[in-house]
Amino acid sequence: SAVISQKPSRDICQRGTSLTIQCQVDSQVTMMFWYRQQPGQSLTLIATANQGSEATYESGFVIDKFPISRPNLTFSTLTVSNMSPEDSSIYLCSARGGDYNEQFFGPGTRLTVL
């Protein structure tokens, strides 16, 4: 199994600022993902973080708003740029790997934008 940690666990930010969320996996994984979970809603995939290349974004999400890095097989960052109150959400890092190709999730980062 893979254990995923995220920093920060929560933050309160002002409109117009940016926040970078870090994700660390304790073992090498094949794929890493970033999800958003808005209040009372399900998980929505933002993008797949690709090692050493640009992330692959889902429909409705763009690199300028959610720049993502993945410099190696165990670490990724997601930046939420130029934040507005609509960005208030839980952001989840996820990774897939292991013998059964299981997908694991981090504890989430709870973001509140004022």
Added chain:
Amino acid sequence: AQRVTQPEKLLSVFKGAPVELKCNYSYSGSPELFWYVQYSRQRLQLLLRHISRESIKGFTADLNKGETSFHLKKPFAQEEDSAMYYCALIRLTGGGNKLTFGTGTQLKVEL
């Protein structure tokens, strides 16, 4: 479009009663389906996957391709089963396999 539907936002049952959490999907091809669970103040974790055909914590789920369903069942609910349950589907894309989640069902087991 590949989609997962969980029609119930909240399901309340009494301890010892049977539980069935509904999940329907739409997918063109052979689906790979999962149930994930999130207990209070814990992270999301895999409960079971249809490929393994196993029972975890007394829960089972059978893939019914005719009804495009993957309902989660347990014969006797326990208090510790109270949690949020998500049905999910692996969808094949040009960028790799990606998990699509349903909206989730909050299971509340009452004494």
